[in-house]
Amino acid sequence: MTTIFGICAAILVGLGLYGLIIHPTPLRKILSFNILGSGIFLLFGVIARRGSVDVLAADPVPQALVITGIVVAFSATALGVALALRLNTADQDQENS
């Protein structure tokens, strides 16, 4: 199970990175960044699951790191979206003037 999702995580990282490099539009770059982030978090999840012991089904430390990471990634997304939208409307301002 951890092998399957470990490979899945690596593919997500590759996919996200590709979109991040290739997409010309800011929104799609941000979306791809989120896929990249999800891949990294999934890797933490696989590591947490590998670290299970008889009393805990998964190592709680990587899980906590992921929860923190998800919130940080969301903050980054919100920041990126706000900046991209401002750029988008700034383009508009210029075209109108």
Next chain:
Amino acid sequence: MMTVVMAIFTIIMVSLGALFFFAGTVGLLRFPDTLSRLHALTKADNLGLGLIILGLLPQIDWPFGALKLGLVWVLILVAGSAASQIVGRKVYEEDKS
């Protein structure tokens, strides 16, 4: 004995529910226009979800677990019907204009 009966009940109900979900998804993918897709999706999914929840009831602790499951069902019904209302209205308005 009782647990076996309950397990069989669960298996039948959940399988039936899954069947309805499958039918709904096929409808979503195969039907020609938005309204009929919506029709297939809502009917099959509501019924499918109802059956699955019914099937799970014997497996869960009473009364709070069952209450939560019931709440999930009601909420999804409400949200689903509201969402399809909005989609339907949008389609209707676009057809008119």
Next chain:
Amino acid sequence: MSISLLFILALTLPVLGIVLMVPAGGRWAREIARGVLLLNLIVAAKITAAVWQAKATLTYASGGWLPPLGIQLRADGLSAAMLLLTAFVALAVGLYAPKDFFVQRGEQETRKSFTFWILFMGVCVGMNVIFLGNDFFNLYVALELVTFAAVPLVCLSGRQSTLEAAFRYLLFALTGSAFYLLGVALLYGAYGTLDIGKLSGVVRPEPALWGAVAFMTVGLAAKTALFPLHLWLPPAHAGAPPAASALLSALVVKGSFFLTVRLWFDTAPEILNPRAGQVLGLMGAGAIVVGGVMALRQERLKLLIAYSTVAQIGYLFLIFPLAEESTALSGGMFQAMSHACAKAAMFLAAGLMAEVAGSDLLVDLRGVGRVLPLTASAFILAAVSLVGVPPTGGFATKWLLLWASFSAQQWWWTVAIFAGGLLAGGYMFRAAAPVFSQGTHVVPGISRLREWVVLILALAALLLGTFPQRPLELLAIGHPESAEVQQ
């Protein structure tokens, strides 16, 4: 005061500043920030004094939870020196910040008066955690903290070009932190701890370590703007308001560099150096040359200074191939410190000169030196330090690095160091020549305080080189291998 309280104060004082500023609003932001920056400097000085007296690395585990479960903070010579220097530069920038970053009592709060100071405090928290942190995930949060504060500083003016620069910076920074985090995951997966001290005892040469270090180094290099990942830096640093440029160029890029040092020198020293370091050294040498050549071709003063940052970052990375030499690490950290003072002084001076001249085009700056003599001398002083003329901080840096490359018998780095010095001489002459030429400007209404702040920063860069003994001794604390520095 106990060292544990000092550590926590260094982390929480700027946070407290933010927490107070948000409800108090833009009318009080500047006052709160200046208070916090002053206290921050005192705390940093006390931590430095404590490290100096103890002559050893000091640690504190937050909440009493020891690693690997908890997060440890630690201060060795490197962190103490960088902490003190950052607090000093930050206070200078705080005193310099121009009029449009605050509002008089009774006036409406403005966007800049509110956001600038909060973002500034954000940079301070992040930098302090980077210098004191000893846990790679804790350091990740700190890196992101700095990023989220630095990106909006770039486009504070709201102009289209700065928005584009900020977005490009954001993409590089986010991708960089993602790579860093990927490496963190691999480290945890392989060794079950993220504490630098614990890791250094258990790392083995194996794919997991190589992968982790590769991902983390690439990510950090992107954030440090190491050539060829430097493309985002010049427009971002040149477009920001001068006070913000100073923060970004002097301090923010040093944060990710500092983590690279922690990773290579403190986490896995025997395994990685020096052969893997050749790649980083090569990129550093490339940065010195390309940054220098690009700086020579700029028509705008701030862009010229920004390209000079690209070049100066190159020197920092020369320490990786030379890591076995005792002077390399000290030389690199010395470069980080003297460059921080000199670059902050240059950006702030450029800001004042552009305020008077109305633009930062080199042709428009003719004769500015006549109406701003203090600022112009500060600019020259900082430039001389960056070029590396004795007895400035820049000279001490190059001396240490040259010494290291000779004794490591890697003479090829000396070529880059000399070429960089020549190029720096060239572009700094181009920048300074118009300032001291003929030209007429109205006598400006610039406050004396702001001029003096710039001069003090430039003097600090000079003094670092004149009296390098104490700082070098401080830097060696916790790194005994770099103790026997020749002078």
Next chain:
Amino acid sequence: MSIAPILFSTLAALVVVLAAFAVFGRRHFASVIGFVAFGLLLALVWMILSAPDVALTEAAVGGGVTGALLLCACARWREIQGVPQPPIVLRIAAAGLCAAVTVGLIIVVLSLPSPPPTLATTAWDSLDVTGMGNAVTAVLMAFRALDTMLEKVVLLLALIAVWSFGRDCVWGGRPDLMFLPQKNGPLTFLAKILIPVGVLAGIYLFWVGADKPGGAFAGGALIAAMGLLAIFSGLIRPPSIENLRLRWALVLGILVFLGVGFLGFAMVGDFLAYPSALAKPIIVVIEIAMTLSIAFTLFMLVVGPAEKKP
């Protein structure tokens, strides 16, 4: 023979397909929908990996609120014609690079040591001291509380950054989502039913977080989502960014965290250390303040900077 590997492989393949759809999809809107579905499937993966706390956070923050944010952005986005596509050479180079990263990562992941290192036992042994039953919450609120506090600062700083992207002339005004909500439509009906239940569920999530899966993030995100629903259905307007009560609500979580941190110094001698007997009530107090601050911050992050003059 077990059926599990087949099921897991199918799920993993579905996750990858949805991610590819989100990355390669032609239209923004469809991509975002794909991304939300991806987030929900990922939550399922987290359940399979025995990480229910992460599953809740992923569903609420990763899929839910991020999805809402991206959808709002799509609605406001004005397509600019003639954006050049990257040349084919660059595409191939990028694909090669990404493939190399993926393959390298797979090799490293497969090489991870067995038996794997873990802190699960250490965390379990220290759980009693914290008075909590949920080990993940114990890591977040006790062992690595410093991270959690800094991450609150990150969240707040991101909001200040978003505000700073607004225009000077509208500073102090209200955010505006730029589309007219339908009043008294089906959405309003849904909002009126769902919001009380959702807020209750959010409170429940953080309340049980100490002992069971849940916690401040998932709870706060759910409450924020209810606020967004209220906006979309036209029941409320976003508050002005100068609103003093809003600003206090944003900083409350950090303020309480700092207060408790220094209280730990005074009482136990360590920052963010809790006296054993009081650990649980103290953590509940922090979580109440945090849930409130998280809810407001996430909500304000989605609605964006000020757009209308005060």
